[in-house]
Amino acid sequence: MIRADELTKHFKVHRRKPGFAAALASVFRRRYEVVRAVENVSFRIERGERVGFLGPNGAGKTTTLKLLAGLLHPTSGAVTVDGYVPSKRPPELLGSITLVMGQKSQLIWDLPPSETYAMNRAIFDVPKAEFDATLAELTELLELGKLVDKPTRQLSLGERMKCELAAALLHRPKTLFLDEPTIGLDVAMQLAIRDFVRRYNQRHEATVLLTSHYMDDVVALCPRILVIDEGKLVHDGDLRQLVKTMDPDKRVSFTLTSEVGADELERLGAVILREGTRVTLRVVEREIPAVVGRLLGPLHVADLAIEDPPLEEILRAMFGKAREERAASEAAEAGGAT
Amino acid sequence: MRRYLRLLGVQLRMSVASAMAYRADFLVEGAMSAAWMAVALLPLFVLYGERDTVAGWDAPSALVVLAYFMGVRAVVEGVVNPSLVELVDRIRTGAFDYVLLKPVDAQLLVSGSRYEPWKVLDLLGAAGVAVYAFVLRGHGPEPGHLLVGLALFATGVLAMYALWILCAAASFWVVRLDNLTYLLSAIFDTARWPVQVFRGAWRIVFTFVIPVAVMTTYPAMALLGALDAGTALASAGGALALLGLSRLVWRAAIRSYTSASS
């Protein structure tokens, strides 16, 4: 079980203005700026859950993950993983978690992945029989085959990621932190990794925490979603609920078979898209039966579909709103200062 | 403990495997060892071509110091240096995060991560110089002196290792490690001379601040039977104290790394 209570992480960043004089000045005095990467974030995650972190670049997703994995000390607040404090890095905890970073490799570059595996077996003190069984299982699930005996530098990005996952899971961790594991991979590989993570989670009842650029990854894998923006937790719950609270209206799409006036469509709902005969309307949920009745009845439309609003659209609206608010408050501050 | 021994075995095997993959390096390394030995010996020849003794050291005794210098350097370049170069690489690429996530001591994991097996050649060269020095003297060392000499060789290596760890720890805060390693090699270079050759401030610096005396001069004196028990103990104790200090600094560095990096 993972608990975070009012987790906060601030960084001090060195700032310097361009120019020669500023360069000289910074020899003697450096200016620092505080970046609030994570701000008062609290949540609980039970054993076996699959949880996804969503948020724009620089929102604090990776920092949160690193705080949970113990790579960073929190500035304030508390975090525990299975009852341990991660930043103390007790061996018992380290032996039961793993972190995979899509942009960082733990495989030894010049040697085949099997050598890294041998090394990790020694490091995690995995008995030989158990190691062989796990490796066989991972080889099958990830379809590694002969890859583990090729030097790492000769592997493609996707192949390397699969070997990376195997390296991270050889000690059968109970908690998986996955930071952008599918970054740069093609769609087929993305699906394979997604599939693997789900099966691993089900087979070993492992907790999975995932951040990803690709909304699809998170949607497909994680029943529960934490949305982080500007270091703050702005949503915690399942996907459906997120969509409901943000945009309760449905999307109704159809193809016209006869000429219908614009005012007629407007009366049914807000027109979001009209391209030739293809139309998408935004309709309040309780009016759906009436609207559908009218469309299928007098208007004779084809290909009728009723959907939730796309997640991308919702998130864009969400983060966009936060950004606008911030811009507004900054403008107000600047106005007050002059 | 068993875990660390197994780990050591795996790392050694891997290093030997990759050394065997580049067998041509054997020739390059051999040539380099010979060239460096020439560079090391020449100033000694110049000096002793003119003088019989310098600061109480005759040529064969100075050769013993040089042998210790080459020996310590061989171990450092064969074991410590490659590991720490790898450490820099890991910090730069962010892969050091993976090191911190392993349930073993990060310092031990980092310290033995890479070896340069060919540096054994340098070690053999050092032994050769020592043997040659004793041939010049006309008699070998007494068994007791040999024992103390070897023990102090070990503490000398540990002292050098401690300095390296201090540098590695420093690199978490400000400086790029490769720079510091050059500095360390440059300072260690003075260890090829008996510390008594230097006067005044130099000798104080090289005995206490940067203890090159502990790494070569005192061990050589022990082997030659010219070191009293008190200095021998102090030398070994100093090396171990330095090792302890480096450990403390390393841990502080890791703490700072995890509280500051992004």
Place this chain on the structure above:
Amino acid sequence: MRSGTSRALRALPTLFRVGVAETVAYRAEFLVWLLTSTLPLVMLGLWTSVAGEGPFRGYASPDFVAYYLATLVVRNLTGSWVSWQVSEEVRTGALAMRLLRPVHPFVALGASHLAAVPFRTIVALPIALVLLASSGASALSGDPGQLLCVLPSVALAWLVTFATLFTIGSLAFFITKSMAIANLYFGLFSLLSGYLLPLPLLPRWVATVAELTPFPAMLTTPVELLTRTLSGADLARLLGVQLGWAAATVLVALTVWRLGVRRFEAVGG
């Protein structure tokens, strides 16, 4: 070509400014690098001890002081880490970025390294002055005309060193162990350039070999101009030899670089 050269010239002030900013940003690294080149001070300690028991083959204590201080100053002004820089960029592929710019890397890197010179002077000069004041002023050359020639001589020494290191860095195009070569180079340099010992103290055959290499032009020549009174003919000969080596090493550097880049492009990085 002409436009390339003029563009490079116009870019120089900016390159220089960025170089200064880099030196400042890496000030701790820079300080360490400076400390690294204190080997002359150690040798100074050694040889003044030795000469304290009586002059060593004509070198008395003040001679050693003057020699090693001059060595320290010249080395601080001329040394650089460009071989490491180039081989790293080749190894990591960062070089591709450099190739896209219309300024030759030799010029670009050269400007950034020259930019470090003022900072080095700030650190090196006080050390030299203090030690000079305390002991060795008498051992310096007294001829003002000759002392004036020290400046171009140091500049040439810088160019020979820079070109040689650039060549060694460029070897990374062809071999994986280019930094091992750089180590070997430093061993040869210590011995043959007079960095470790004044060349006249070396065995005769070693000194003869040294005369056939560019190493004395990197260090010994400006040091001699500073510390020994020379005849006009000797002065001209020394500077001429230096100029010759400068031309030769720059030519070799540019050629090796061009061949390397061709190979780099053929392999596709």
